Amino acid sequence: MSERFHEVAVTVNGEDVRERVDARKTLVDFLREELALTGSHVGCEQGVCGACSVRVDGVVVRGCLMLAVQCDGARVDTIEGVADSGEIADLQQAFIARNALQCGYCTPGMLLTAQELLARGGVPSRKQIRAHLSGNYCRCTGYQAIVDAVEAVAKTRAEAKR
Amino acid sequence: MRITDDSPPIVSALDRPNSYIGRSVPRPNLARLTQGRAQFVSDLTLPRMAHVAFVRSPHAHARIVAIATAAAAKAPGVVAVVTGAKLAKVITPWVGVLTHLKGIKSAPQYAIAIERACWQGEAVCAVVARSRAEAEDACELVEVSYEALPAVADPETALESGTPVIHPELGDNLTFERVHVGGDPDKGFRDADAVIETTFHFGRHTGVTNEPRAILADWNEGEGRLTVYQGTQAPHMMQNLFAKHLALEEHQVRVLTKDVGGSFGIKVHTYADEMATVALSKLLKRPIKFVADRIESFVTDIHARDHRVKAKIGVKNDGTITAWEIDDLTGIGPYSVYPRTSGIEANQIVNLTGGPYTCPNYRARARVVFQNKNVMCQYRAVGHPIATAVTEGLVELAAAKIGMDPLEMRRRNLIPDDAYPSSGPSGIKFEALSHHESLAHLDAMMDYAGLRAEQKRLRAQGIYRGIGFASFIEVTNPSAAFYGIGGAKISAQDGVTMRLDAQGALICHTGVTEQGQGAEAVIAQVAASSFGVPIERVRVITGDTDSTPYGGGTWASRAAGIGGEAAWQAGKALRANVLACAASILQAKPEHLDIRDGAVVDRDGGNERLPLHELARIAYFRPDTLPPGFQAELVATRHYVPRAWPFAFTNGVQASYVEVDRDSGFVKLLRHWCVEDCGTVINPQLVDEQIRGGVVQGIGAALFEHCIYDARGQLLNGNMADYLVPMAAEMPDIEVGHVVTPTADSELGAKGAGEAGTAGAPGAVMNAINDALRPLGAKPLTAMPFTPGRILQALGRISESTPT
Ligand code: FES
Ligand code: FES
Numbered sequence: 033m034s035e036r037f038h039e040v041a042v043t044v045n046g047e048d049v050r051e052r053v054d055a056r057k058t059l060v061d062f063l064r065e066e067l068a069l070t071g072s073h074v075g076c077e078q079g080v081c082g083a084c085s086v087r088v089d090g091v092v093v094r095g096c097l098m099l100a101v102q103c104d105g106a107r108v109d110t111i112e113g114v115a116d117s118g119e120i121a122d123l124q125q126a127f128i129a130r131n132a133l134q135c136g137y138c139t140p141g142m143l144l145t146a147q148e149l150l151a152r153g154g155v156p157s158r159k160q161i162r163a164h165l166s167g168n169y170c171r172c173t174g175y176q177a178i179v180d181a182v183e184a185v186a187k188t189r190a191e192a193k194r
Numbered sequence: 195m196r197i198t199d200d201s202p203p204i205v206s207a208l209d210r211p212n213s214y215i216g217r218s219v220p221r222p223n224l225a226r227l228t229q230g231r232a233q234f235v236s237d238l239t240l241p242r243m244a245h246v247a248f249v250r251s252p253h254a255h256a257r258i259v260a261i262a263t264a265a266a267a268k269a270p271g272v273v274a275v276v277t278g279a280k281l282a283k284v285i286t287p288w289v290g291v292l293t294h295l296k297g298i299k300s301a302p303q304y305a306i307a308i309e310r311a312c313w314q315g316e317a318v319c320a321v322v323a324r325s326r327a328e329a330e331d332a333c334e335l336v337e338v339s340y341e342a343l344p345a346v347a348d349p350e351t352a353l354e355s356g357t358p359v360i361h362p363e364l365g366d367n368l369t370f371e372r373v374h375v376g377g378d379p380d381k382g383f384r385d386a387d388a389v390i391e392t393t394f395h396f397g398r399h400t401g402v403t404n405e406p407r408a409i410l411a412d413w414n415e416g417e418g419r420l421t422v423y424q425g426t427q428a429p430h431m432m433q434n435l436f437a438k439h440l441a442l443e444e445h446q447v448r449v450l451t452k453d454v455g456g457s458f459g460i461k462v463h464t465y466a467d468e469m470a471t472v473a474l475s476k477l478l479k480r481p482i483k484f485v486a487d488r489i490e491s492f493v494t495d496i497h498a499r500d501h502r503v504k505a506k507i508g509v510k511n512d513g514t515i516t517a518w519e520i521d522d523l524t525g526i527g528p529y530s531v532y533p534r535t536s537g538i539e540a541n542q543i544v545n546l547t548g549g550p551y552t553c554p555n556y557r558a559r560a561r562v563v564f565q566n567k568n569v570m571c572q573y574r575a576v577g578h579p580i581a582t583a584v585t586e587g588l589v590e591l592a593a594a595k596i597g598m599d600p601l602e603m604r605r606r607n608l609i610p611d612d613a614y615p616s617s618g619p620s621g622i623k624f625e626a627l628s629h630h631e632s633l634a635h636l637d638a639m640m641d642y643a644g645l646r647a648e649q650k651r652l653r654a655q656g657i658y659r660g661i662g663f664a665s666f667i668e669v670t671n672p673s674a675a676f677y678g679i680g681g682a683k684i685s686a687q688d689g690v691t692m693r694l695d696a697q698g699a700l701i702c703h704t705g706v707t708e709q710g711q712g713a714e715a716v717i718a719q720v721a722a723s724s725f726g727v728p729i730e731r732v733r734v735i736t737g738d739t740d741s742t743p744y745g746g747g748t749w750a751s752r753a754a755g756i757g758g759e760a761a762w763q764a765g766k767a768l769r770a771n772v773l774a775c776a777a778s779i780l781q782a783k784p785e786h787l788d789i790r791d792g793a794v795v796d797r798d799g800g801n802e803r804l805p806l807h808e809l810a811r812i813a814y815f816r817p818d819t820l821p822p823g824f825q826a827e828l829v830a831t832r833h834y835v836p837r838a839w840p841f842a843f844t845n846g847v848q849a850s851y852v853e854v855d856r857d858s859g860f861v862k863l864l865r866h867w868c869v870e871d872c873g874t875v876i877n878p879q880l881v882d883e884q885i886r887g888g889v890v891q892g893i894g895a896a897l898f899e900h901c902i903y904d905a906r907g908q909l910l911n912g913n914m915a916d917y918l919v920p921m922a923a924e925m926p927d928i929e930v931g932h933v934v935t936p937t938a939d940s941e942l943g944a945k946g947a948g949e950a951g952t953a954g955a956p957g958a959v960m961n962a963i964n965d966a967l968r969p970l971g972a973k974p975l976t977a978m979p980f981t982p983g984r985i986l987q988a989l990g991r992i993s994e995s996t997p998t
Pocket of ligand 1: 073077080083
């Protein structure tokens with residue numbers, strides 16, 4: 033059994049974490065089950081729905097397609113982290129104002145993925161926003177309110193820069 | 195930042211000062227959902243909690259010969275391995291029938307199959323372990339020997355004499371049959387100048403809630419109490435069922451529903467694996483958690499919409515519709531789902547077909563049959579998408595046949611707006627609808643004439659665009675006529691208890707539940723308006739059978755219309771109580787006072803007399819200063835159930851604008867419109883977003899979603915990569931407009947809005963595709979989903995036998 037478990041050192045939302053993890057454990061299960069960070073969700077476990085989206089070393093990945101052991105030495109940011117840091121406060125506010133979430137299950141993944149697009153700067157077209165979010169499944173909203181919210185934030189951020 | 199809302203606030207007749215009714219107030223519970231601080235059932239853990247995984251039948255139909263559990267029982271982390279026979283000692287089986295669906299029959303269904311597995315995916319053994327991973331590992335070690343039995347897969351042959359009968363004790367595979375004749379259909383067809391006949395097929399599909407079904411059951415042997423955390427739409431219904439089948443009293447069962455990751459009718463039924471989880475908790479005396487994985491969801495979440503409808507319409511050359519006829523056949527799996535039954539969808543198709551129109555001549559037959567596939571039951575807009583697509587498909591085929599514009603055809607046949615009260619061809623009763631006004635609104639909103647001109651221009655360039663419509667009606671605010679009269683313990687009434695807290699805030703407990711649709715916000719808006727406090731001073735508590743008034747929950751678009759009215763009445767009652775108290779403090783007459791913006795004021799002039807926090811302080815902490823004999827009552831409860839009408843029908847019309855690529859068969863959705871009339875609009879933004887989300891679910895049905903089974907009853911695409919759902923890139927923006935015809939059954943006048951989008955969209959998209967392809971001489975497409983392959987077949991570009 034010994035080779036099944038590995039020690040990993042990960043910086044999660046700025047906190048250093050050391051854990052022995054089962055080699056087969058996915059990153060999202062590790063976050064949810066070992067660290068009780070239940071803001072990242074599980075919808076399909078096969079990389080299709082995007083509910084498990086988290087950031088690893090600054091890049092949004094599917095937490096169900098990456099193993100926890102692969103994150104040794106990495107920096108992982110989850111919705112809890114970006115919410116607490118204030119990084120996406122404007123985006124969260126826009127989602128609330130526009131009712132861009134109904135059940136909210138897709139929302140953490142949606143916010144992180146949208147933030148990745150917004151961080152590139154500029155004002156993406158609605159088509160570009162839709163394309164960027166096309167790997168994140170939302171059963172409730174029909175997507176339009178989400179696109180509206182992301183577009184509104186892109187405009188405000190671009191204006192603030194000017 | 196400016197966020198636009200294309201629906202202007204609608205001024206309400208409910209003229210309380212500082213009313214929140216008709217305003218797009220943001221939902222109070224959203225912030226935590228955007229911060230990863232929600233509490234979905236899948237997030238919860240309890241001390242001593244164990245996880246269950248199920249061994250599921252790989253066969254559509256098989257006898258269970260033996261189950262060897264010894265190896266699994268010894269596997270790491272395993273707590274127990276439990277077969278159906280063992281579990282049946284703590285939980286009784288159920289039968290999904292209702293007495294008002296005459297003749298409906300089904301067989302007893304067990305929490306875990308005992309002798310036979312009747313569909314691929316039915317649980318045959320449970321493994322409980324300390325982690326889900328260990329439980330799944332041990333499932334691999336359970337050896338089940340099966341004797342495969344012939345599977346009944348095709349509804350078309352389910353009733354033939356050579357087909358095996360799935361439950362021999364029932365005599366045949368017929369679950370339910372309904373025949374209806376209204377008016378004189380034979381004469382109607384004789385009077386027609388043209389009769390159009392076709393067959394519609396609807397793909398079996400499912401809800402794909404983003405959070406799969408999840409339940410955590412905690413039997414506390416010391417307390418003799420069962421606490422169930424469940425993502426459900428109907429906590430009190432589940433409380434009743436858990437008690438009934440575990441031989442408990444209802445007061446021994448508490449169902450708690452916190453955040454639910456999408457429902458849409460999927461989470462309002464009794465699932466065998468959830469019942470098994472609860473029974474395992476009782477058996478093992480510890481908390482047991484079950485979260486369906488996505489593969490399990492596809493083979494066990496209810497499916498819906500698998501219907502074949504032969505349909506016929508008679509029409510005169512002046513556009514008058516003279517008769518309708520439908521013959522519906524649907525396969526619902528091996529059991530009628532408990533307790534709502536699997537007969538309702540077909541029953542609704544009979545009820546709703548032809549519903550928006552004046553022509554009364556109608557013949558309908560619906561047959562519901564058993565088969566060895568996953569069960570089917572009520573999913574968002576139950577039966578409506580089918581009845582609407584059939585009706586509207588027939589109307590547009592008839593219009594094309596006689597060369598009439600499809601909107602003109604509707605103008606000549608829709609029930610006139612001044613003809614109410616009225617009824618549909620099946621006898622369903624309408625209080626007041628607005629088909630013509632809705633149509634006129636849509637016509638203007640979409641610039642129909644301009645769009646037709648554009649379509650014509652582009653056709654000359656070889657670009658094929660189509661415009662399709664669907665007028666629809668929607669059942670909302672159901673009375674006891676839906677389930678109660680059939681013997682199901684599903685409450686049609688709902689209640690709100692309102693309490694003034696010690697600082698003058700308003701605490702509301704309600705039996706309706708929040709599934710993301712915004713019920714909490716709506717209750718808060720109504721409560722704040724009715725009682726008279728700022729909405730920030732209102733807290734709404736839902737989803738707890740220990741503390742909320744007994745109620746039905748959230749389904750059939752009832753939360754706003756029924757829960758909202760209860761909140762309105764409770765607010766009025768509590769206002770009267772509080773004013774009585776204020777009057778005694780102020781030595782005034784209650785009728786001279788009112789509550790506005792959190793303070794007691796003079797009714798005339800609005801002078802502030804006493805802030806509510808001061809009133810609460812006196813009533814709770816210094817009641818000794820109140821006049822002798824006066825007792826303040828700062829809690830009030832009111833209930834509501836519709837009585838004058840069995841249902842509050844809503845109506846509306848949708849339009850779809852599509853472009854079809856002749857070479858690839860791909861359909862591009864360009865624009866979509868919906869005008870709907872849900873009576874008083876409490877929160878325009880929430881209504882619009884219900885419509886949009888619903889439309890997109892309807893588009894999924896029209897273009898993508900299909901549970902594909904082979905002839906042996908095996909689901910071939912039961913995962914999210916192979917079962918296609920609407921994603922952001924392919925969806926259009928959707929414009930929503932409103933007409934407002936309040937129901938007079940309640941003071942609030944609100945009807946439901948949760949299902950209208952899903953009801954109308956598939957028919958509108960179908961009609962748009964056929965409109966696009968008509969000049970190419972394509973055979974009308976009537977089998978959903980309209981995949982590129984099916985479109986190429988209709989265009990004659992690939993052969994009918996090419997698998998699509
Ligand atoms: S759970 Fe990872 S993509 Fe769906
Ligand atoms: S809000 Fe429910 S899945 Fe997106």
